[in-house]
Amino acid sequence: MLPAHADVVVVGGGSCGSVVAARISDDPDRSVLLLEEGPGYRSVADTPREILDAATIPVGPGSRWAATFPARPTPETGTTVSRGRLLGGSGAVNGAYFVRARPGDLAHWPASWSYDEVLADFRAVETDTDFPGDLHGSDGPVPVARVPWDRLHPVSAAFHRTAVSAGFATVDDLNAPGPDGVGRVPLNIRDGMRVGPALAYLLPVLHRPNLTVTTGTEVLRVVVANGRAVAVKVAEGTGARTITADHVVVCAGAVRSPQLLMLSGIGPADELRRIGITLQHNLSGVGRDFTDHPEVAIGYRYRRDVPTGSPLLETVLHTGTLELRPYTVPFGAAIPGSGVADPVFGVVLTRPRSRGRIVLDRADPRSAPVLDYRYLGHPQDRADLREGVRLASNMLAAMTDLVDASGLTTTLGTSLHLSGTCRMGDDEGAVVDERCRVRGIDGLSVVDTSVFPEVPSRGPHATAVMLAHRFGVSLWRSEAPRRHTRRFTPPV
Template identity: 60%
Template structure:
C-alpha cells in the first residue's frame, strides 16, 4: 500500500534513489521517506532476481525483465538503449565498474562541489579492501576491490602488459588522484555478486519504520501548486493515487527525471507548448545539451579458447581524453540475448564535445522520448576516436598470446567517418539533462533544488554539468549521499 503522505518522496529506486532514501532515514530517524520504483522490488539477496546478482553477466539484453528500452539516435543510425528498471536501477545490471570522477572533472561543477569537498563523501560510501589511506574509506556500505593480479583474465593481463610496454604508466589505484595510465578497475563486486546501492545501502535500511519502498509504482507526474511541488501522481496498477509530500526528489535517471519535469510543466516553454503542456516554469535546459561517452568497438578474434567467467572489465587504459576497455568476453556471453559473439576492445571518448537532446512526440508526450546523442557532430570527437582506434589496433597487435592478430577488424588507413559510424555505440553514461549550476541552461542549483520551484529536487546523473571522464556510477552514489547530508 502506497502511503498517502510522506515528509520526502523519492521518485526512482536506482543507484541515486536507493542511496538517498537510506541516508535520509539514517540522518534523521523521525522523518518519513517513501521510495517509488517503477520496476520490481526485493528485500534482499534471497528475493532478488538472480540475474542481477551474477556480476559476470549483464542482464540488459533484448529479453531482460530488469530493463526498459528507449529509442536512440547514434550518429546517423537509429537504435535502442536499455536502462535499469528494477530496484537498484542501472546500478543493479551494470558491470560493477566503480571508478570515481577525476579531480579535474569537478572544475565544471559549482565551487561547492570541488574535489576537496566531495572526497569525504567518496570515502563515506565505500569500503575499499585494497587501500587504506587518505583517499579511501574502510567502513562504507559499498564494497570496492580490484581483481587480484594472479586472477586476472588472460585478456585483461595481456592488455595491461601491452599498455605498459607501449609506454603508458601503470597505475595502482584508479580512484586516487595522479597521472593517467593503465590499471585494474575498482569493482563493487563481492564473491561474484554485484553489490550495487540497493543491496549495499537500501536493504539494510528496510527495517526502519519510517522508510516505505513501493515497487511497480509508476509516477505519472508531479503535482504542482503554483511553483511548489506538493505531491506526485502514482499508478500502481490498481489506479492512480496522489502522494502528498513535504519535499519531492526526482532520482529517476537522466531520461526519466527530465521527462517527468516536462510532463509536469517544467521545461523549455516553447517545447512544452508544442507538446500541448501548459508551462509552469520556463527551464530551457531540461532535456537539452546532455553529454555521454561514445564508444567505438574494435573487433578481433581470440587465438584460442579463453575463460568466459570474469568481471566484464578488469583493466582499463586512461589517456587525457580516451578510455580503452579490453572486455573479458564477447557480449554474447556477458549480455545474454545480444548475439554479439565477436570479442571487442572498446574505445571510449571520455571528454566529448558533441551534445545531445531528448526528443518528445507531440502526438503522445507520455511516450518514451527519443535519445538523440548528437555523437560525432564535432570534428574534434571524430579525430580523437580515430586516434583511439589506432592506439587500440597497436595494443591488440602486441597481445599475440591471446589475440589472432590477423583478425583485427580495423587499421589506421581505413578508420574514416564511415567506419566510426558503423562501429559506434554508447557507454550509456548519459549526464547533464538537468544540469547543476547557474544561468539560463541550468536546471538545479548547487543543492540540487530546481530553479524557481519550491520543495523539488533532482538527484541523479542528469544534474552533472557534463559527463565525467570516467564512468558515473561511483560519482552518482557520492552525489546522492552528499545531497542527503545537505538536506538534513
C-alpha cells in the same frame, strides 16, 4: 498499501534513489516513501541470481530488469539503449566499474563540489579493501576492490603487458588523482556478487517504520501549485492516484527525470508547447545539452579459448581524452540475448564535446523518449576517436598470443553514462542549483546523474553514489522542510 502522504517522496529507486531514501530515513521522525516503477526484492536471498552475478549484465532484449529507449547515436544512425528498471536501477545491472570522477572533472561543477570538498563523501560511500589510507574509506556501504594482478583474465593480463611495452605507466590506484596510464579497475564486487546501492544501502534499512518502499509503481508527474511541489500522481489501473508530500526528490535517472519534469510542466517553454503540456515553469535546459561517452566497439577474434565468468572489465588504459577497454568476454556471453558473438575492445572518448538532447514523442509524451546523442558532431571528437581506434588496433595486433587482429570491425555506440539532462549550475540553462533544488520551484529536488554538469571523464557510478550520499547527509539536512505535523482529529 500506498500512504496518502509522506514527508518526503523519492521518485525512482535506482542507484541514487536507494542512497537518498536510506540517508533521509536515518531521521526516524521523517516519513519517506520511495516509489520505483520496476520490480523489487526484499533481501539478498530474494534477489534474482542475474542481478547478484557480477559477470552478467542482464539488459539484453526482453530483459525484465531493463527499460529500452530509441536512440540516434548520430543523425544518420538508429539503435536502442537500455537502462536498469528495477530496485537498484542501472546500478543493479551495470558493469560494476566503480571509479571516481577526476579532480579536473569536478572543476566544471559549482565550487562547493570541488574534489577537495567531496573527497570525504567519496570516502564515506566505500570500503576499499586494497588501499586503506587517507584517500579511501574503510567502513562505507559499497565494497571496492580490484582483481589481484596474478588472477587477471588472460585478455586483461595481455592488455596490461602490451600497454607497458608500448611505454604506458602502470597506475596502482585509478581512484587516486595522478597521471594517466594502465591500471586495474576498482570494482564494487564482493565474492563475485555485484553490490550496488540497493544491496549496500537500501536492503539493510527496509525494516524502518518511517520508510516505505513500493515497487511496480510508476510516477506520472509531480503536482505543482503556486510554485511549489505538493504531490505526485502515480498510475493506478487506468487512472491515477495522488500522494501529497512536503518534498519530492526526483531520482528517475538521466532519461526519465527530465521527462518527468516536462510531464509536470517544468521545462523549455517551446518544447512543452510542441507536445501540448501546460507550462508551469520555464527551464530551458531540461533534457538539453546532455553528455555521454561515445564508444567504438572493435570486434576481433580469439586465437584460443579463454575463460568466461570474470568481471566484464578488469583493466583500462587512460591516455589524453581516451579510455581503452579490453572486455574479457564477448558481449553475447555477458549480456544474455545481445547476440554479439565476437569479443570486443572498447575505445571511449572521455571528454566529448558533442551535446545531445532528449526528445519526447508529441503523440504520446509518456512513451519512451528518443535519445538524440549527436555524437561526432564536433570535428575534434571524430579526430580523437579515430586516434583511439588506431591505438587500439595496434595494441590488439601486438596481443598475438590471444588475438586474431585480421578483419577488425568497428561499431559506434555509447558507454551508457548519460549525464547532464537537468544540469546543476547558475547559468540560464541550469535546472538545479548547487544544492540540487529545481530552480524556481520549492519543495522539489533532482538527485541523479541528470544533474551532473557534464559526464565525468570516467564511469559515472561512483560519482552518482557520492552525489546521492552528499545530498542525503548534508545538503538535505540544511534544506529540510519543517517536519510534517500529524493532524489529530478528536473523536466525537
